[in-house]
Amino acid sequence: MKQFDALGEDRLQALADREEIRDVLAMYFRADDSGDWDLLRECYHEDATDEHDGAYSGSIDGLIEWCKEWVPKQFRSWLHLGAQSLIDLHGDTADVESYAVALHKTHPDARGKVFDVVAAGRFYDRFERRNGAWKIAHRKLVIDFIPDGIAASDSNPLDFDQKSA
Structure with missing residues (x-):
């Protein structure tokens, strides 16, 4: 079996840590x-806290x-869609x-x-790895955008055929 140098092992561990954190986010x-509340609880450490943009803390x-x-x-x-994540690792915290x-x-x-x-x-x-498991220790949700006004129709408002004529 091929031996990895210290830098290679650190990189592999960082990749594994990031993937475990992404799994918790998903x-x-x-x-x-x-509505699987037991599964939701598994995402957090027991003493974790959550701030939901003024609606709950x-x-x-x-x-x-x-x-x-x-x-x-x-x-x-309701339906939640998770997008990109920036993960900054610091040993057993992220x-x-x-x-x-x-x-x-x-x-x-x-x-x-x-x-x-x-x-x-x-x-x-703030994620923490405790007993080998990455979980949320503190979460803060910040809502950046809630559109208001008349919703657009499902059809394309641009007529590309007319523009090219």
Whole structure:
């Protein structure tokens, strides 16, 4: 078996650490969207805290209760899409910034209308490796963008055939 030098081993460990962190990020979105609260809890260390852009701040057990009770009152369905993440490793800790988009569908209002609510933002996480497992120690969500106004139609507003004529 080929022996790796110290630099090679460090690089391989960093790649493995980043991949484990990405797995936790993906698991978080899956758990949140499916309502698998045990899986969501697995993403965090027991003493972790979460700040959800002013809507919630506190322990993970409190976050789960908030997700179970408040969110379904506001929305009838939701879907989270995780995007790119910047992972800055420091031994057994990592600073992670991840972009995300959340799609929500409201309950019908008094007129029977249902609305789509889109929120885009970033998660700022401090991950820690404890007992060999990377998990979130602190998470802060910052919402950067919630569009308002009339939604665009599904059709392309540009007529490319006319422009080229």
